[in-house]
Amino acid sequence: DGGITQSPKYLFRKEGQNVTLSCEQNLNHDAMYWYRQDPGQGLRLIYYSQIVNDFQKGDIAEGYSVSREKKESFPLTVTSAQKNPTAFYLCASKLSGRQPILFGQGTRLTVV
Amino acid sequence: DQQVKQNSPSLSVQEGRISILNCDYTNSMFDYFLWYKKYPAEGPTFLISISSIKDKNEDGRFTVFLNKSAKHLSLHIVPSQPGDSAVYFCAASARGAAGNKLTFGGGTRVLVKP
Numbered sequence: 001d002g003g004i005t006q007s008p009k010y011l012f013r014k015e016g017q018n019v020t021l022s023c024e025q026n027l028n029h030d031a032m033y034w035y036r037q038d039p040g041q042g043l044r045l046i047y048y049s050q051i052v053n054d055f056q057k058g059d060i061a062e063g064y065s066v067s068r069e070k071k072e073s074f075p076l077t078v079t080s081a082q083k084n085p086t087a088f089y090l091c092a093s094k095l096s097g098r099q100p101i102l103f104g105q106g107t108r109l110t111v112v
Numbered sequence: 113d114q115q116v117k118q119n120s121p122s123l124s125v126q127e128g129r130i131s132i133l134n135c136d137y138t139n140s141m142f143d144y145f146l147w148y149k150k151y152p153a154e155g156p157t158f159l160i161s162i163s164s165i166k167d168k169n170e171d172g173r174f175t176v177f178l179n180k181s182a183k184h185l186s187l188h189i190v191p192s193q194p195g196d197s198a199v200y201f202c203a204a205s206a207r208g209a210a211g212n213k214l215t216f217g218g219g220t221r222v223l224v225k226p
Contacts, residue, residue, distance in 0.1 A: 004155075033213070040121075042201060042216040043156070056210060090155050094212075098144050098163070098205075101214060103155030 002027045004104035006091050011109045013078075013085075021076045021107045023091030032074035033092040033101060036060065043090065049074055050096075078109060085111045115139045116204050118217035126225050131189040133220050135202035138183065142204040146214065147176060147187045150199045159200075160187070192224045 004025045013019045025032065031050045035043040045058030049068040063082025068074055074093075078085045088108050094101040117136045125131045133147075143164035148156035162169040162176045162185070169176050175188045189196055199221045203214040 042218040045213055048213055058213065098212065100146050100158040100161055102158060105155045106153065108153065
């Protein structure tokens, strides 16, 4: 089955620790994205990548880092510099052009 | 500066009736619009899209209307079913925008009562 896999579904970390969220897709999509959702709010773009070894900052990139070493993988690291890291994180991907982006199931990160 | 706004945070409708969700945008460069449905603790699923060259697009029970002059789009769900209870997001992108990235509204929570 083709799809976008995010792991783990729930993640707990202590304040001050970096944490990496995994995102893998087997859809052969070119572009990949990371969004963040906070309670009662819409989705805000953190980072995106259109091709391997290239990525761009979104609207709220501060405190986050990404890599795109393989087409199918786009991990997100939440660093200790992110002031409010507790949120629901969504990875997405799409083919090139005007296509809808498709989302993974999300990772709920809680920092205590 | 919210470029995409969903002014109704919630909507309650009786099963079998029509649900109408509204979305307004301010960026005149937006030319591709989408609606997503989201259940709690899950990723959004794509419902329907519309390009600015059209004013209506239909897919089964879902119809999206676009009024470019008013910078307004709406999603009609007919008939509404209990499984439609979810949060609905509208999203927009501009031609030529880097990465074809989407800008999302804040969402409307729909409750369909049996």
